[in-house]
Amino acid sequence: DRFFIDGIDRDQKKKLFAENIVNMSHLMGIKVVAEGIETDQELNFCREIGCDYLQGYRIAKPEQDLARLRTSYSLDNGKELYGRRRGDAQSHLIEEHLTPIPAIRISEDGVATLKRFQKNPELSLLPVVNSSNEPIGVIREMDLKQYVYSPYGISLFKNHSHSRGLEPFISKIPMAEISSSLEKILDISASFGNNEGILITTNGKYLGLLDPSNLIKLIYEQKLAHAREQNPLTGLPGNFTIHSKLADVLASGNRKGCRVIFFDFNHFKPFNDTYGFRMGDRLIILFAELLKKIFSFENDFIAHVGGDDFIVIQENPDKDPHCLSVREAQQEFANGALSYYDPRHREEGCMRARNRKGRWECFKLITVSAAVLDIEHPGETSLDELNRLIFDLKKESKKKVDHFARMSLDYSEALLPDGQYS
Numbered sequence: 001d002r003f004f005i006d007g008i009d010r011d012q013k014k015k016l017f018a019e020n021i022v023n024m025s026h027l028m029g030i031k032v033v034a035e036g037i038e039t040d041q042e043l044n045f046c047r048e049i050g051c052d053y054l055q056g057y058r059i060a061k062p063e064q065d066l067a068r069l070r071t072s073y074s075l076d077n078g079k080e081l082y083g084r085r086r087g088d089a090q091s092h093l094i095e096e097h098l099t100p101i102p103a104i105r106i107s108e109d110g111v112a113t114l115k116r117f118q119k120n121p122e123l124s125l126l127p128v129v130n131s132s133n134e135p136i137g138v139i140r141e142m143d144l145k146q147y148v149y150s151p152y153g154i155s156l157f158k159n160h161s162h163s164r165g166l167e168p169f170i171s172k173i174p175m176a177e178i179s180s181s182l183e184k185i186l187d188i189s190a191s192f193g194n195n196e197g198i199l200i201t202t203n204g205k206y207l208g209l210l211d212p213s214n215l216i217k218l219i220y221e222q223k224l225a226h227a228r229e230q231n232p233l234t235g236l237p238g239n240f241t242i243h244s245k246l247a248d249v250l251a252s253g254n255r256k257g258c259r260v261i262f263f264d265f266n267h268f269k270p271f272n273d274t275y276g277f278r279m280g281d282r283l284i285i286l287f288a289e290l291l292k293k294i295f296s297f298e299n300d301f302i303a304h305v306g307g308d309d310f311i312v313i314q315e316n317p318d319k320d321p322h323c324l325s326v327r328e329a330q331q332e333f334a335n336g337a338l339s340y341y342d343p344r345h346r347e348e349g350c351m352r353a354r355n356r357k358g359r360w361e362c363f364k365l366i367t368v369s370a371a372v373l374d375i376e377h378p379g380e381t382s383l384d385e386l387n388r389l390i391f392d393l394k395k396e397s398k399k400k401v402d403h404f405a406r407m408s409l410d411y412s413e414a415l416l417p418d419g420q421y422s
Helices: 012-027 040-048 088-096 110-119 142-149 153-164 182-192 212-229 239-251 268-275 277-294 324-338 343-348 383-399
Strands: 125-129 135-140 175-177 198-202 205-210 258-266 301-306 309-314 350-354 360-364 367-377 404-410
Touching: 012 040, 012 182, 088 182, 088 205, 088 212, 110 125, 110 142, 125 205, 135 142, 135 198, 175 182, 182 198, 182 212, 205 212, 239 258, 239 301, 239 309, 239 383, 258 277, 258 383, 268 277, 268 350, 277 301, 277 309, 277 324, 324 367, 324 404, 343 350, 367 383, 383 404
Parallel strands: 175 198, 367 404
Antiparallel strands: 125 135, 198 205, 258 309, 258 367, 301 309, 350 360
16 A cells, blocks of 8 residues: 555665565465555665565556556666665576476467377476466366366367366466565465475566476575575675675666775784684674674675675665764774773773784774775776775775775766866
8 A cells, every 4th residue: 555655765664564565465376566656765665575566656647548558667767776676686596497388378279278288298287378478377287187088078178168268277376576585485385385386477477487396406505505605603695795796886887876895803813812713703793793783784785704804885875974884883893892801901991912023012902994985986997996995995994093984986977178088
């Protein structure tokens, strides 16, 4: 209802309610229409949580001329302005494991359907679609056996299908969008309690059948890959995922409003040398939990580079123009780390330890540096160049009193009077 869509991007209760309604509906095989969408933000969120249809002024205004109505509407004009559905990253893997069984139209002749089964003995079912190629259900071969093997079965089936069409022979099996997460597809499949498979659609159009064995295989491969990529200490994504994410950020040259934040502990080595690696690991876990609490673990990318280095990539930094979340992470970590020191070190505000050259030195208590890179227009920046930029910015943050450094990467083209680009 419009009541829940209005301002949903700003209301956490509405977000939670809408997402649960969509998930529950999909588990029951029900498609969802989001009504009254008027802003880009509302459209973006409804797309992300997997609403099947959208309605509202943002899509199209009321129209009395039927000739001007369309069956579908393009909203982003190819510029990818709107969020992808969750699970989009897995779509290509799901598509690779689909069984591309050609669907039959509900208007198809019944005898022609029988012949399809006869020509392909391995077929146990045929997906049925409407005139818009949207799946309705399936026709099972076993449900037609009474017609195939009885003396007058073909004639009976021919008359029956001519008079009533194929609809009486259609059975429901689970359906899901290819952009759904594998976990959600598994939930939908399990809720139907069948082992025939699940019909996969793309934008509501039939794409293929996902066999149960392939679904389990995909889930297994995903969990294996996830376990391989996780940092064993913090459970956060590791370097391979980080590089892929940064490459995605650079791949879209006209992408705006992305922020990369690199965190690095200050004086971590003397702490480790004095208190031991086990206490050092506890500090690393403390900071990982702080990042999950302060940043949006659902919308922001939080990862562990290794050791005492962390990275956060924010998709919507406009919501925090002054980097208050970064400052909060720095302050909370500095406060939380105090409890890991002996009372004497806390009181003195420093500790003596050997430096990297083996000489005794007085070190301040542990804090964290933050290097913030706001990416407006990355231009032709390569991944290596981006990594060097972040590394230099990290060194700059170490020198600052507040251990905070920030810059903007903006290669937007501005045409100068002499015809050159700046």
